[in-house]
Structures are given as C-alpha cells and as structure tokens.
Amino acid sequence: xxxxxxxRTVTAxxxxxxxxxxxxxxxxxxxxxxxxxxxYMVVKQxxxxxxxxxxxxxxxxxxxEITAEQEIKLQLNETLTAAMVAMSxxxxxxxxxxxxxxxxxLNELETAxxxxxxxxxxxxSDAWKNTRQTxxxxxxxxxxxxxxxxxxxxxxxxxxxxxxxGTEIWAGYAIGLAALHCQSGDTASAAAILTAxxxxxxPDLLNDNAFVTACGAIAPPPPAPEMPxxxxxxxxxxxxxxxxxxxxxxxxxxxxxxxxTENQRRAAANIAARLCExxxxxxxxxxxxAAPRGYPPNARAIYYYPDQAADAAAxxxxxxxxxxxxxxxxxxxxxxxxLYQAENLPRDRVEIWLPDIGxxxxxxxxxxHSCRARLTPAQEISQYVRELNDPESANRLNAGQxxxxxxxxxxxxxxxxxxxxxxxxxxxxxxxxxxxxxxxYMLNTVPDWASRPQADRLTAALATIEGRSATVAxxxxxxxxxxxxKTKLSGGAAPDTCGGR
Numbered sequence: 001x002x003x004x005x006x007x008r009t010v011t012a013x014x015x016x017x018x019x020x021x022x023x024x025x026x027x028x029x030x031x032x033x034x035x036x037x038x039x040y041m042v043v044k045q046x047x048x049x050x051x052x053x054x055x056x057x058x059x060x061x062x063x064x065e066i067t068a069e070q071e072i073k074l075q076l077n078e079t080l081t082a083a084m085v086a087m088s089x090x091x092x093x094x095x096x097x098x099x100x101x102x103x104x105x106l107n108e109l110e111t112a113x114x115x116x117x118x119x120x121x122x123x124x125s126d127a128w129k130n131t132r133q134t135x136x137x138x139x140x141x142x143x144x145x146x147x148x149x150x151x152x153x154x155x156x157x158x159x160x161x162x163x164x165x166g167t168e169i170w171a172g173y174a175i176g177l178a179a180l181h182c183q184s185g186d187t188a189s190a191a192a193i194l195t196a197x198x199x200x201x202x203p204d205l206l207n208d209n210a211f212v213t214a215c216g217a218i219a220p221p222p223p224a225p226e227m228p229x230x231x232x233x234x235x236x237x238x239x240x241x242x243x244x245x246x247x248x249x250x251x252x253x254x255x256x257x258x259x260x261t262e263n264q265r266r267a268a269a270n271i272a273a274r275l276c277e278x279x280x281x282x283x284x285x286x287x288x289x290a291a292p293r294g295y296p297p298n299a300r301a302i303y304y305y306p307d308q309a310a311d312a313a314a315x316x317x318x319x320x321x322x323x324x325x326x327x328x329x330x331x332x333x334x335x336x337x338x339l340y341q342a343e344n345l346p347r348d349r350v351e352i353w354l355p356d357i358g359x360x361x362x363x364x365x366x367x368x369h370s371c372r373a374r375l376t377p378a379q380e381i382s383q384y385v386r387e388l389n390d391p392e393s394a395n396r397l398n399a400g401q402x403x404x405x406x407x408x409x410x411x412x413x414x415x416x417x418x419x420x421x422x423x424x425x426x427x428x429x430x431x432x433x434x435x436x437x438x439x440x441y442m443l444n445t446v447p448d449w450a451s452r453p454q455a456d457r458l459t460a461a462l463a464t465i466e467g468r469s470a471t472v473a474x475x476x477x478x479x480x481x482x483x484x485x486k487t488k489l490s491g492g493a494a495p496d497t498c499g500g501r
Contacts, residue, residue: 072115072116075115076112076115076131076473077473077474077475078475078476079108079109079111079112079115080108080109080112080135080138080473081433081473081475082104082108083104083105083106083108083109083112083138083142084105084138084432084433084434085433085434086101086102086104086105086108087101087102087105087141087142087145087391088391088393088396088432088434089101089393090102090145090146090391090392098146099146102142102143102145102146103146105142106139106142106143106146109135109138109139109142112135113132113135116128116131116132119132126162129162132162133159133162136155136156136158136159137159139152139155140152140155140156140159140176140180143155144180144183149180149183149184150184152180153177153180153181153184156173156176156177156180157177159173159176160173160174160177166201168202171198171201171202172202174193174194174198175193175194175198175202177193178190178191178193178194181193182294183293183294184292184293185291185292185293185294251308251311251347251348252303252308252311252312252315252347252348252349252350253280253281253282253348253349253373253383253386254281254282254283254284254348254349254350255272255275255281255282255283255315255319255349255350255351255352256283256284256285256287256349256350256351256352257271257272257283257285257286257287257352257354258286258287258288258289258295258351258352258353258354259286259287259288259289259354259359260288260289260290260291260295260354260355260356260357261288261290262288262290263359264354264358264359264361265286265288265369266359266361266364266366266367267326267328267331267354267359267360267361267364267367268286268354268359268367269286269366269367269368269369270326270361270364270365270367271319271322271323271326271354271367272286272367272368272369272370272371273367273368273371274322274325274326275318275319275322275371275373276368276371276372276373277371278322279318279322279373280373280379281315281318281373282371282372282373282383283368283370283371284370285369285370286369286370289353295353295356296353296356297356298333298336298355299331299333299334299335299336299352299353299354299355300335300336300337300338300351300352300353301313301315301316301319301335301336301337301338301350301351301352301353302337302338302339302340302350302351302352302353303337303338303339303340303350303351304339304340304345304346304347304349305339305347305426306339308347308350309337309339311350312337312350313337315350315352316334316335316336316337316352317335319335319352320332320334320335326364327363328358328359328360328361328364329358329360330355330357330358330359330360331354331355331358331359333355335352345430346386346389346390346430347426347427347430348386377411378411378414380402381402381403381406381411381414381415381418382418384398384399384402384403384406385399385403385415385418385419385422385439386399386422387399388400388403388422388435388438388439388442389422389430389431389432389434389435389436389438389439390435396434396438400438400441400442403415403419403442404442404445407442407445407446412446416443416446416452416454417454419439419442419443420443420454420457420458420461422435422439423436423439423440423461423464423465424457424460424461424464428461428464428465433473433475433478436465436478437475437477437478437481437499440478440481440482440485440498441481441497441498441499443458443481443485444481444484444485444488444494444496444497444498445496445497447496449485449488449489450488450489450490450491455489458485458489459489462482462485462486465478465482466482476499477498477499477500478499480498480499480500481498481499484498485498
C-alpha cells in the first residue's frame with residue numbers, strides 16, 4: 001500500500017526532532033566538559049598562586065631574619081668592644097676607679113646578653129650558644145678581677161650547664177668553676193667538682209690551672225728536684241750555678257711579684273729592685289694575695305703561652321739567684337715554672353708567686369715596690385710599644401706619648417718596624433682591641449706611607465686584621481684608622497688622627 005504524504009511528513013519531523021535532541025545533548029556535554037576543564041584550570045592556577053605567595057612570604061621572613069641577625073651582630077660588636085675598653089681602664093692603684101670601670105664593663109656585657117634571642121631549653125638547638133658562652137667567659141673574668149667571686153661562680157655554673165658532660169670543653173668549665181671556689185677559699189666545693197674521673201680524664205687541663213693546684217683540692221705535683229750542690233761545702237749558690245736554662249729571649253720583659261702576707265713585702269721589694277737594676281726586667285708591682293684566697297703550696301713562675309716555657313724557667317732561675325744574692329735563706333728554694341693558659345693575656349710578662357712563708361728581711365733596705373728596667377734606647381722603644389696594649393690607661397697614655405716622640409726622631413724607621421711587628425703573627429693574637437687601635441693610631445701619624453719601604457708590611461697587616469673580622473670584631477674607631485691608612489697607602493691624603501681622636 002502506498003504511503004500517504006501526511007505520514008511521510010510526520011516521520012521526517014520525528015527524525016529531525018530526534019537529531020536535534022542528540023545535537024543538544026552533545027552541546028550540553030561539551031559545555032559541561034568545558035566548565036569542568038575551566039574549573040580545574042582555575043583551581044590549579046589558584047593553587048600555584050598560593051604556593052608562590054607562600055614561598056615569597058617565607059623568603060621575606062628569611063630576609064627579615066637575616067637582617068635582624070646582622071643587626072644583632074653589629075650591636076654585639078659595639079657593645080663587647082665597649083666592655084673591653086671599660087675593663088682596660090681598671091687600675092690596681094685606683095680601687096674606686098676600677099670598681100666603676102668593672103661596673104661599666106658588666107653593664108655592657110648584660111646589654112650584650114639582652115640583645116640575643118631567648119635561650120632555648122635545649123642547648124644543642126641554640127644557634128647563639130657560642131656567643132652566649134663567650135660573653136659569659138668575659139663576665140666571669142670581669143667579676144673575678146672585681147673580686148665578686150660569688151657572682152662569678154654563678155655565671156660559671158651557667159656556662160658549665162650548657163656543655164655536654166664528659167667533653168673537653170665541659171671539663172675546662174668544670175675546672176674553672178673549681179678554681180673560682182679555690183679563690184674564694186671554699187676547698188670542699190672545689191674538691192667535690194674535681195672527681196677522680198675528671199682528674200684521670202683531663203690531667204693536662206688540671207696541670208694548666210694554677211688556682212686548682214694551689215688550694216689543696218687535689219694533691220699538689222711533686223716538688224722539683226733540688227739544685228745540685230757544686231759549691232764544695234759552701235751552701236751559698238751563685239747565679240751561674242742556678243741558671244741551668246737558657247737566658248730569656250727578651251719576649252718577657254715584666255715580672256709581677258705575688259706575696260702571701262704583708263710582712264713579706266720588704267723582701268719582695270728588694271728582689272724587684274735587683275731585677276730592674278741588674279736584669280733588664282721591669283716590675284710593675286707587688287700583689288698581696290691574702291687568705292682566704294688560694295695560693296700555690298710551692299714557689300712558682302706562671303706563664304701564659306706554651307712556647308714561653310724556656311723563658312719562664314730562665315726568669316725563675318734569675319729570681320732564685322737574686323734571692324740567694326740577698327741572703328733570704330727562708331726563700332732559697334726552686335721556683336717551679338707552670339703554664340696557666342687563658343685567652344688574650346699579654347705575652348710580655350710572667351707571674352712570680354714567692355714562697356707562702358718566710359721572707360726574712362730585717363737586714364734589707366726598703367727596696368722598690370715597682371720599677372722600670374734599665375734599657376737601651378731600642379729596648380725602651382720596644383717596651384713602650386708593648387705598653388700600648390697595657391691594661392692600665394695611665395701606662396698606655398705615657399707609652400703613646402713616648403712612641404709619638406720616637407716617631408718624630410731619628411729612630412722613626414725602627415719605631416715603625418716595631419709597631420708593625422705588633423700586627424704580625426702571634427703578637428697580633430695577643431693584642432686587645434684597645435692595643436690594636438693604639439698601634440694603628442700611631443701608624444696613622446706617619447706621613448708618606450705610599451713611598452715608605454714598610455708599605456707592603458702595613459698592607460699585609462691590614463689585610464690580616466680585616467680577614468679576622470668574622471671572629472674578631474672591628475670597632476668603629478679601628479675601622480676609621482684602617483680606612484685612613486688605606487687611603488695613605490694608595491697615595492691619597494687623610495688626617496693624621498683617626499678614630500675620632
């Protein structure tokens with residue numbers, strides 16, 4: 001049967017409608033897919049932007065932390081330099097002025113500690129631990145010099161608590177704490193610290209600490225053997241018989257005498273006079289170390305650096321010879337040379353701890369409590385240059401005037417060489433911040449540096465000083481002197497004064 005036109009129309013319309021629905025579904029599916037892809041891209045971009053923002057925030061925080069750390073270090077350098085300057089102004093003959101100087105130094109050190117971030121509970125996680133320990137050691141030294149031993153002991157305990165028991169650093173702090181107890185007369189507390197394990201594990205550290213061996217907290221070392229009797233029956237001993245060691249090299253020029261009781265001062269003063277007149281040694285003073293402070297059981301020559309053992313032994317023999325020459329029979333015993341290591345102590349001195357008993361001086365004159373050696377002009381200039389690093393400000397000022405006069409005289413060239421030697425090798429290590437500034441100040445007064453034969457030595461010395469700046473702070477005054485010396489070395493003009501003076 002033939003299809004009617006109306007049926008064909010309906011069928012075509014239905015087919016078209018079906019195709020249209022399929023097309024609409026396809027378009028809808030594409031639209032949904034596009035929305036999903038777009039949403040994914042938006043989320044991805046948003047996450048990437050958030051990650052970038054977070055990384056930028058971390059970087060900004062890190063930069064802030066670096067800037068803050070640098071600022072702390074700069075402030076620490078200034079504060080610690082001020083503390084060292086204050087300590088250097090303490091004078092043995094001015095108790096009131098010294099007390100003020102020590103108080104200023106302690107205030108500066110307290111300020112330095114306050115600059116540091118809060119100390120964490122675990123010392124191992126403390127990024128500033130070494131700095132805290134350095135400041136603490138300076139505080140202990142200042143408190144000890146000011147005779148504030150109870151406070152020094154508390155600070156030393158805090159230093160000890162930050163170290164791992166059994167290590168060499170810990171042992172050093174433990175022995176230092178025992179030494180402070182010894183100085184305060186508390187032998188029992190010192191003995192409690194110096195256990196058998198500590199003594200067995202660190203004998204060298206114990207032997208290097210004069211105060212520990214002095215107070216009886218541990219058994220003293222065996223006495224040195226007596227000198228052989230070569231006198232043929234005559235018990236008086238001459239200098240040639242005593243001096244078994246080489247003569248001192250000249251690096252040690254000053255002898256600090258210590259006595260146990262005030263009635264020994266007359267005998268010590270006579271020894272001082274003979275050292276100055278006959279041995280080219282200066283004696284800045286005689287210190288009374290009265291009980292309950294510790295005192296060595298045997299007469300002793302204490303030196304600060306291992307390479308000075310021979311010089312210390314030679315000077316000990318010289319002192320023995322002068323004791324014999326004066327006829328002080330109760331002091332006629334060997335002086336034991338012992339090393340007492342510490343940081344930044346001068347290299348030009350030795351401590352003589354005379355016997356704690358005896359010192360009969362009825363037949364002796366008044367002597368001299370302090371005196372300067374009779375030196376040649378060259379030796380005298382060398383002595384004055386070393387005194388630019390003296391702890392006493394009066395001595396530094398006098399030395400500065402004498403060096404200035406020498407730089408204006410015919411001895412200018414040799415004086416410049418002597419000044420430069422203080423900035424080279426081990427001598428630079430021994431200079432305090434004040435001494436280093438004083439030497440640079442004196443060199444800055446020298447004209448025509450660019451044409452001088454010592455220009456290369458000065459250039460090398462300045463480079464060494466700046467190369468140590470990561471561990472040894474360069475203060476503002478010292479920096480000014482260095483910059484002006486560099487200008488002069490390059491042929492430029494700069495004032496002959498530096499550091500604001």
